[in-house]
Amino acid sequence: MSDLELVQLSINQTHVYRIPPRPSAQGWYCQAWRPEDRIFTGRLKVITTGSECIIRIENTETNQVFVEARYRSADDVERALDSSRYFIVTVEDPNTKRKAQIGIGFERREESFDFNVALQNFLKPHTDAIAPNPELNLGLKEGEKIHININVPKKKHTSSKPAGSGGFSLKLAPPPK
Numbered sequence: 001m002s003d004l005e006l007v008q009l010s011i012n013q014t015h016v017y018r019i020p021p022r023p024s025a026q027g028w029y030c031q032a033w034r035p036e037d038r039i040f041t042g043r044l045k046v047i048t049t050g051s052e053c054i055i056r057i058e059n060t061e062t063n064q065v066f067v068e069a070r071y072r073s074a075d076d077v078e079r080a081l082d083s084s085r086y087f088i089v090t091v092e093d094p095n096t097k098r099k100a101q102i103g104i105g106f107e108r109r110e111e112s113f114d115f116n117v118a119l120q121n122f123l124k125p126h127t128d129a130i131a132p133n134p135e136l137n138l139g140l141k142e143g144e145k146i147h148i149n150i151n152v153p154k155k156k157h158t159s160s161k162p163a164g165s166g167g168f169s170l171k172l173a174p175p176p177k
Helices: 109-128
Strands: 005-018 038-049 052-058 065-070 077-079 086-092 099-106
Touching: 005 052, 005 109, 038 065, 038 109, 065 086, 086 109, 099 109
Parallel strands: none
Antiparallel strands: 005 038, 005 099, 038 052, 052 065, 077 086, 086 099
């Protein structure tokens, strides 16, 4: 019996781009993606099945899968450096295990925000599993004390005159009415 598939997100208008190799160690700029590099427009789904997350892009009319990518860590999806609506997704051929990157773009910022949140929500339970024990009590026990020594140097007065006894005083006129 297979795991239950939960569709965490479905976006009807997602553009897929053939992108050039990584131009620098920093990442990709989507402004370098030309309109003729768009290879597909379809529905994007973020699907979770037990401990796996799948990013699936399919034809909106036939539901035929165009590409699927497994999402295991934040390294599998990168944000484009110059836009919040474009991402780079690492896809892997299941037979040859060869990896490639494709660009995806959304029409609206809200869609890209929802995509990002869906991926973060998948990673959150997995990172919580390796988090430190939340029941660890680092508070003080009854009767326990903490002693703190603070070394504050004393101020030395260079003048023997008390403050404010100088020969100059400033008086301000009352505010206008």
